[in-house]
Amino acid sequence: MPLDIPDVVIDRLPVYYRLLCDLHATGIAVVSSQELGDALGITPAQIRKDLSYFGRFGKQGRGYAVARLTEELRQILGLDRRWRVVLIGVGRLGTAIASYRGFDPQGFDIVAIYDANPEAVGTQLGGLTVHPAELLARDLDERPADIGIVAVPADAAQDVIDTLVRAGVHAILNYAPIAAHVPPHVQVRQIDPVLALQGMTYHLRRYGADASSRA
């Protein structure tokens, strides 16, 4: 398994994985790259090439065994274990994240929650007590976490991220609207609906047909 696999390939694997889980649940045993591609809007060649970085999972003339490929991807992605996640920030967004049911079944355990606001500290959220943010560094020393989810205001986010990185957290899901600065060995993924919308308005304007002109 080579080490120089393009990042863009890695980021497609979870998409394949999810579809394969669905197919598995539906009872479909074999699937071709063509069918996967149709379902995902990706060319079959792309899917075959992506998978070929990791091994030869298909059978010529048949396709891929869904159960086998699902299991392979689970291993490749490290989803065959559980991951410890800390959440920082319990404003509206953090609260929604804490109570989101989608993390647990995929192996992500929110194991601790922090907030800087004394009003929030001590409240219960998804079965956990909210801790004061200043304990984050100390707690991570005693009970490390794999992943940090940052849901604090923009002006506090870089500090929180620095604390996470110093405590050895190597993966950060950042909901704060800032470009996070981290060392190269730390993974960051940004969730930013406003940036996403602004990338689309460019195209809307080009396309010409805005809503008011159709009213």
Next chain:
Amino acid sequence: MPLDIPDVVIDRLPVYYRLLCDLHATGIAVVSSQELGDALGITPAQIRKDLSYFGRFGKQGRGYAVARLTEELRQILGLDRRWRVVLIGVGRLGTAIASYRGFDPQGFDIVAIYDANPEAVGTQLGGLTVHPAELLARDLDERPADIGIVAVPADAAQDVIDTLVRAGVHAILNYAPIAAHVPPHVQVRQIDPVLALQGMTYHLRRYGADASSRA
């Protein structure tokens, strides 16, 4: 302004725009591509090349006038007007989206909210009444929208997206964990924290140092 500007360039412009707004608010009048790059973790050459698709906004030896460049980007991105947004789905996530304060100051107006659940219909959310989902198509005919935000369960999402597309919505922000099928002229951006986490666990596993080994 050429029509064949790479999408990846377009999606960086909002990042530049946000930083420039911050700089402007801080009272900084001029900035170099080097400084922008340092702040964003992007090479200066990339920033200059990106901007050069749209015009010549800098001054040699000086850099870019922050106010001027901010205004140019606002126009390019179509942020010099307001956009009509409909939200479908008021579960935990939809509720958080409806009350998010970050959309309005950037020109995005949530003008209507829908949900399929009769319990939710009629409740108030961010100053709006939740309407029954079956009215979505009819309402959009009478009062079009530019953008749809989809925050419904996975199994309902494609139907909602089809309805939006049929009603002439050309931009969709999809929070549902599915690969949306849309015609080529419709923009889709996916917000999917689980996929983001799964892309990072691949690297965590490679890096070796998981949290439990450091405990």
Next chain:
DNA sequence: CCTTGTGAAATAGTTCACAGCA
């Protein structure tokens, strides 16, 4: 000086197209 704007070079990523196997 310093920094932009930009062709040209380099790198990265995608798609083609077909040999080979079930």
Next chain:
DNA sequence: TGCTGTGAACTATTTCACAAGG
């Protein structure tokens, strides 16, 4: 026959490096 796996061809994107302007 049908579909994978994969070099080779192609396309896209980034970076270089430098002329030119303030």
